[in-house]
Amino acid sequence: MPRLIRLYIVQVALGFGLAGAFVAMLLWFNIANLWHLVTHSEQGALAVLILWFANGIVFAGVQFAIAIMRMADDGGPRGGRRLPVLRHDFATVPLRADPDARPFGR
Helix, strand or coil, rough: HHHHHHHHHHHHHHHHHHHHHHHHHHHHCCHHHHHHHCCCCCCHHHHHHHHHHHHHHHHHHHHHHHHHHCCCCCCCCCCCCCCCCCCCCCCCCCCCCCCCCHHHHH
C-alpha cells in the first residue's frame, strides 16, 4: 500500500477516534442537557451516531491536514538569488489641510 494512502487511513482513524472521545465527553458532562435528550428519546442512538459521524469527518480532515503540514521541510529558503532589502530614510513632509475642502470631492 502506498505510504500516502496508509497515512490517510491512519489519520482518519485517529480523527474518528478523537471524535468518539469528544462525543463521549459531551454526553458525560451533559453539555446542553444532551445526555437527557439522548436517553429519553427513541431516536437517541441515531442522534449520537450522526453526531459522532459529523464530528468524525471534521476531526479526520483536520487531523490529516495537520499531518500533511507537518511533513513540510523547513530547511530554510531554497532556490533563487536572495537580494538584500534596500533601506531608505524617508523624511516626513508637512502638508497643509484645507478646512473648506469637501471630503472625496463632494
